[in-house]
Amino acid sequence: MTDQASDSFIYLDYAATAPLCEEAALAMEPFQVPGPMNLAVNANANALYRLGRGAFDLMENARRRVARALGARRPDEIIFTSGATEADDAALFGLVRGAAQQRRLAGQGDRPLHVITSAIEHDAVLAPCKRLEAEGVSVTYLRPNRDGFVEVRTLEAALTEDTVLVSVQAANSEVGSIQPIRELAAVAHEAGALFHTDAVQALGKMPLDLQQLDVDAASFSAHKIGGPKGVGALYLRARTPFEAFLLGGGQESGRRSGTQNVAGIEGFAAALEAAQAAQEEESGRLRVLRDALYAEIMPLDGVQATVDVEAGSEDYLPNIVHLLADELESETMVLRFDQLGLCVAGGSACSSHSLEPSHVLKAMGITGDEAYNALRVSMGRYTTRADIEAFLDALKKVLNW
Template identity: 40%
Template structure:
């Protein structure tokens, strides 16, 4: 197959043509600053308001609970740092999980240096947070629970509704990093008891450099970026109108196409999983088999180094990853795979394939056929695999 096969949609997605077309006028035609008072600025302001409504409708939020940021990492930082600052008089204890994105984990490490105490709740072998352990970790001085909606590496969807219920029963705020889930699975901030939510445009076929922070009315957190009075005095800086228009259009498309898109991705995902598990020996599926993102496949091949596998897939025209794009270049195994109990030697052989509705069965079959050849080739050069086969044949 001569064309590029893109299977790294968890890292970023192609901007939809409809999204790009919606954005273009706001670069050079309707270029006004929406904060200005003259009538020309009102065109930009209307576009921002429309996008805010589209984002709010996707998660059943109120329009004035949506704030635009520079991306998911900024939103995560805002949620944790601003909550820590605003509620420090109540307590300095925060609960999160061992498999969060580094935007959460590194922010927690920063807060620990500032005198906050962080409890990292464990997950089971499928990557689901242990609810009994989470509830037991709550203390009188706990001010925030932050658990992701779905894991960016292994795709496991968390029991967000139950986590939010537990948090609220104990009078604790609940934040969820929904960057991977936003626009891919149904999210209702009211039904799921969510107080704050982070999302990003480039994961839903929107532009990079634009994110969302949902803050429920009544949550008393302050600005993260100080300066002007933009975003109702909570996020200073001239609004990125083209980016905002882009994420708004992407959110609108995501809402209208979610059911059909998810059904196709699940069909492709399950076909890919079934072929890999039945046709390649000594492989493990990571993440929950059913409670997982529609487009996520994460597997580990024994006696394989993930980096070599990715290079050979790239030579075959296949874009894939071994885990989070934010840890690209690291030689350490995934913290997520270690957290679900995998030893280092197996975690090193991980492969993440994340699909889109644009992929085809023919592409999936090509990838599996190439993968079979790649695994066989790499194992033929592995002394560990050779020793394993000898022991099996005794």
């Protein structure tokens, strides 16, 4: 590796997106044939003629595979979407409005609505919450502790008789903290509230079974696990009150209108099965790399770990390392690494062009000045020990530019 930009690079930003995996590429290959013969697999899955029915069968088979991999009770609990942002938006608006409709039917339409989320959620959850507030819904934002965890007692203290929905992410995309979702969901349900989790970062990195977690809804994205961009899923437990977010032709049993991306859905199912099959072994391998990276970084002057991740810890995702540098802004570090041929991030990819410090770090009690100096390294399927060694060499150059 040289100090000059070149076509060769080392990719360490898997939390933003993962490279397309072989399994997904192979599953989507039949859909890439140009011309009318492509309609044998890529017809509109809602058409009544034979080609349409064939595409529908492919999609429903993929739905069964996704449901099985996620631990859903029934295939129709999986709603295919354009990605996790849509799934999060649909969950927040659909569940709150569904709960409001239930209250109206019960003669309680004058009761206020209350939603609880955490202050470290992805913007795909926080932005809908802000919109709900503008519509008159009361929203409570739970602050995590300094280590990035939402504590059960914090949720217990925030619940009221008017709470209709609690939404807490399964794992944080910046520092990697894994939340106690099963315990949080149990507390929410005891208070009569629904529970949604944004499980995008958790998928493929940790054991994930929807029945064991006992959540009412969960959001997923294909491209975070090596599937294609533009496809995701919303898990919606059967008989959960829900009002459709996207209206139109009534696809997905009336819960998400729009012609389904059958090719993307096939790629999603293939990537998910591959990620789930390799999850235990791959998480162990990545955890070793994570721990080695933290161990090498700790003695360096001018940089510190954002959170205290003990070696072997399963409280944090196995693939994320988060650092704070002294007086060196995130944007500067990312561009310097880029010149050295490495792709890293300053925070969530969805807000990487924002000049504001990370809302996640600020909510954890990290000052704004410190939050400006954040760096995230995230690893995945194709990350090697050599990549980590290259990052460490580059880090020293970046710190002493």
